[in-house]
Amino acid sequence: MKSKKSIISSAINTLQLEAEAILxxxxxxxxxxxxxxxxxxxxxxxxxxxxxxxxxxIAQKIVATFNSTGTPAIFMHAADAVHGDLGMIQKDDIVICLSKSGNTPEIKVLTPLLKQSGNIMIGMVGQLDSELAMQADYVLNTAVEKEACPHNLAPTTSTTAQLAMGDALAVCLLHTRKFNEADFAKYHPGGSLGKRLYLKASDIALKNQKPQIHPSAYVKDVIVEISQNRLGAVVVVDGDVILGIITDGDIRRMLENHTNLANIRASDLMNANPKKVDKEVLAMEALEVIRKNNITQLLVTDSDKYFGIIHLHDLLQEGII
Structure with missing residues (x-):
């Protein structure tokens, strides 16, 4: 069994070699x-x-990155290409072919076929005197001095270089296309990253009850309203006008300070300056308001009218946090 020092040394050497290759x-x-x-x-x-x-x-990963950042892309396995998959290539498509040596049998068979089709061919290759480099219309040089593998055999440094070059292409294309956060959200609607960019306060508030009570309501009615809606708070309103908010914490503090509850009304308990956000605000911005003010409930408004409540737990469930 290798010693701790030997394992750490091997890992650091691998990372250094791959970092140098990328640079x-x-x-x-x-x-x-x-x-x-x-x-x-x-x-x-x-x-x-x-x-x-x-x-x-690596080619599959590049395709995934292209597609998610606004560049339509398809993966074609080089071995399957000569057995029918060449049919996926259309007239205006551009082909990027990845190979460390540029001289594998499959690549040697594939490159002349791609040239015959008339499509622009880009070689991402580690040897500039290879068949692929010679046949390609454009070359992306991903040559490395050696693999991180101690036998210089297993593709490690070379595939890292290909991956990095693919990322460089994707990011440059992203900038050139002016691909923005709204575009990113469109392509990532199901993930937490996408939700951060498109989910609004209104989307979350609509999933909750809308607890509200009149300022003249007694404490018992306030407690019942908070308990029924399970948001830990109730909004005090007079018609469409928001007067304040009462949280379960306000109830506990009231019980600590008062023994006679008979005459206490909602207006006596409420916080008259509740934190609010407009319904069009992004959920991630609502989260920042919650964090900044160290609260768990946040009012959502529509033109200053009561729209709903967001709870910190809602943001957890949506994966925003």
Whole structure:
């Protein structure tokens, strides 16, 4: 069994090699890179990303990143391409082919077929004298000095370089397309990241009851209203006008300070300056108000009229926190 020192040393060496490989890519961000970005942005087609082995796995990740940031992309396995999957490539599509050596049998078979189709072919490759580099219209150089694998065999540093170059492409495309937070939310409606960008205070408040009581109501009625709606609070209103809020904490403090409850009304208990947000405010902004003021309930308004309540637990359930 390896010693603790040996394990840590191996891990640090791996990370250093891969970090150096990524930094080494900086000098490869050249005119070809710029031309590739402009071609993809102007293209009426999609980006087809292909590869074999570990490069195929990286290609799938690049496709996922492209699609989630506004660049339509499809993964095509290089081995399956020559068995029918070439049919997925349309006239205006741009093909990015990933390969460390650029000389694997599958790549050698695939590249002339791609050239015949007339599609622009981009080679993301580690050897500039390879078949892929020679056949490609544009080259993204992802050469590395050595793999992190001690035998210099298992794709480690090389696939990290491919992944980083793919991210560089995706982010540059994102900036060039002016892809913004609203666009991101459109492509990520189901995840917590997307919810942070599109979920509004109104969306959450509508799922809750709308507890309210008149300022003249007695303590018993206040307690009943709070208990029935399970939000830990009730809003004191007079028609459409918000007068204040009473929380379960206010009830506890009142019980500590008063023995005769007969004449205590809602107006005596309420906080006349409750924290409020408009219903159009994003849920993540509502969360910031809750955090800043160290509260658990927040009023939601519609043109200053009572719309509903958000509880801290609602934000937890939605994955906003």
């Amino acid at each position: 080494g890519l900086i000098e490869n961000v050249n005119d070809d890179f710029v031309n590739i970005i402009n071609l993809i942005v102007k293209s009426k087609g999609r980006v087809i990303v292909t590869g074999i082995g570990k490069s195929a796995i």
